[in-house]
Amino acid sequence: MLPQLYTVTAYSLLQSTVDISRLVQVAKKRGYHTLGLCDRNVLVGAVSFYTACQDAGLQAVIGLHLDYHSSIQAEENEILLFAKNITGYHQLIALSSQKEINGQVNLSDFDSLANLYAVLPPRNEINYYLERDLDKATERLHFLQSIFSKEQLFYGVTPRLQLSQAEATFYQDQNVEPFAINEVNTIDPGEKTAIAVMDHLKNGTQMENLAELEQGSGEYLLPADQITHYFQENQKKALENAIAVATECTQFEMPLHQKLLPHYPVPNNLEASTFLRDLCHTQLKQRVKEVTATYIQRLDYELGIIHQMGFDDYFLIVWDVMDFAHRNKIVTGAGRGSAAGSLVAFVLAITDVDPIAYDLLFERFLNPERYTMPDIDLDIPDNRRDEVLHYVKEKYGTYQVAQIATFGTMAAKMVLRDVARVFGLSQSEANRWSKAVPGTLKITLKKAYEESASLRDLVALNERNRQLFSVALILEGLPRHVSTHAAGVVISD
Known part of the structure; x- marks a missing residue:
């Protein structure tokens, strides 16, 4: 059975609707035995993800979608990294910290990252150079192999983005093996609309029309047997490699019960x-x-x-x-x-x-x-x-x-204001939505809908309002921003 390793959660702010506790429960129902976390540049969900998987009887793999800098290329490059042991987990922390503190991370700053498995996603620097400069593509591949070791660097294959013949041939000639990945950033198909709204929230823009809701880049959690069958039929070696890596990465235990109290300098x-x-x-x-x-x-x-x-x-x-x-x-x-x-x-x-x-x-x-x-x-x-x-x-x-x-989450009134702004509503219209929610502390949109006749009337007014409220329900409670406590x-x- 394919392990679901490339899972982006709501801690990748405004890029996913995946709540960790809900993800784990749904993944178990859909037949998964191994689940991976792979947030973009951050590991803030790692501990809660690991413990939620343990409680549900699932195997947890801790990963990181890292945007790294290359001195020979202006744009940042992408790579997926998975910890094979506790040392690998510490290396993920070091990479994430450098990225968050300095704004960029150079892999050349690290002598070796051999406790990590690395997977090149379809959009990666090697594929970029293959279209322009074969020697440069080869040079960069050999650099990555020197950092992660040849046996631990793979190229990712996915049902949604097919490799070109030139890319497949290059990796084969270089003895780089395929790895089955399936990016997930929503749990159910209907949440794709929320991803489209999140993109606008992140960029501070508005939608031009409701049709944009169907253009969100949301990919939902398919049943395990369905996605496994696809790779079994089309990329059997990639499936085998993903299973082998996941099996090794689930061997390490996160040391959650250490006593790490500091010592007073007596x-x-x-x-x-x-x-x-x-x-x-x-x-x-x-x-x-x-x-x-x-x-x-x-x-x-x-x-x-x-x-x-x-x-x-x-x-x-x-x-x-x-x-x-x-x-x-x-x-x-x-x-x-x-x-x-x-x-x-x-x-x-x-x-x-x-x-x-x-x-x-x-x-x-x-x-x-x-x-x-x-x-x-x-x-x-x-x-x-x-x-x-x-x-x-x-x-x-x-x-x-x-x-x-500390994470600021999208509470009932705030999420309605946010979504209303993306939908292009005026300030007075957004105020009307906000005022329709009772002022009860920590009230949810579902509870507000039950209690407030004015909110029910607003939702029923037209299709735009129904869509607005539907998206707000999906986004409610997800992290919106992070700040220092x-x-x-x-x-x-």
Whole structure:
């Protein structure tokens, strides 16, 4: 059975309607055993894709559709890459990061990418040169073979784009084998209209007429036996190669349960637990007017649990961040949530609530019978957040600290406005659609249609409105754009 490897999801922003959780469930029903992710230049869906496949009993292959730069060609080139092991996955991350940070990636910057399988899609630089300069095509092919190894570079064949005789002959002469690929960027045939609208959204343009809806470049997920039969009849060797590669690429396990907590740089080579204990007992006298046996017992109890659960470094890092803020007169919050139940957090000035005075439970915050990361909310004013971020990067290392991304999704009112703009509606007409949706928090278009008579009347008015609403239903909830989260920061080892 053909593995579906070339799957573009909605994380390739405005290029696909494929939601990962829905994809996995539908793919299983349509007979697939192995499923691949191959988003354009990004890997943000990799972990959720991998876990969704595991939960559904499917084999997952992690790939990347990479646009790479060549110094001898102005336009970017395309290549499909699939990780054969964990090292290959790390190489995909490196390639994606270079592309996203620098805007371009040069394969020549990498000595070897031999832990990746590479597939040349129908639109690739070799085919480009074959029409113009055979020597250059040969030179570039040999370069790619040196990077990925000869046995791991294939040329892609697809039901939709046939190779020319010259291309097929060239690859045969160069001993490059075929590889069966089938690009999928929608799940059902009816979603092709949404791809056409996405193209306009991405380019900030409008449709000239409704006929354009049928011109979207959407390719849906065919049943596994149907697409397998096509390659069995027409490209048997390509099918065999795709199955062999997928089989190897599904052997590696994504290490999702590692403990990657960073370490606080403790002075004098002390143990983190010893330093934390000494610090807390020193600070206790400054934070509590009358230190009684109750405080000593509670502090020792909490420190024992913190050490048992492996969070000594965690508390030292949070203390260090808050200490920097206090030394630099940056206002911080008094502490919210269950962290207020920790005496350790109070004596370290992470929180400003004395849990003994208010009889607050530490077990609501940390409990060895229920292993979870501590959750301490740090309130830092946004006008000085950059100072704290810069301090953390300097202290723990640029490559150990990262801000997290957040995805803006197309909610009910926003998606109607977006689609209305592509359909060429005026601002007042778009407002009418938006106002027809009730102001209920997180309302869906389906629910709005049930509740709002004015929305139902708008949809029923004419064919254009029916199409507009149909497309909006498909796009609703998909990622629209990505930005930097206002406060989320990751520190790892």
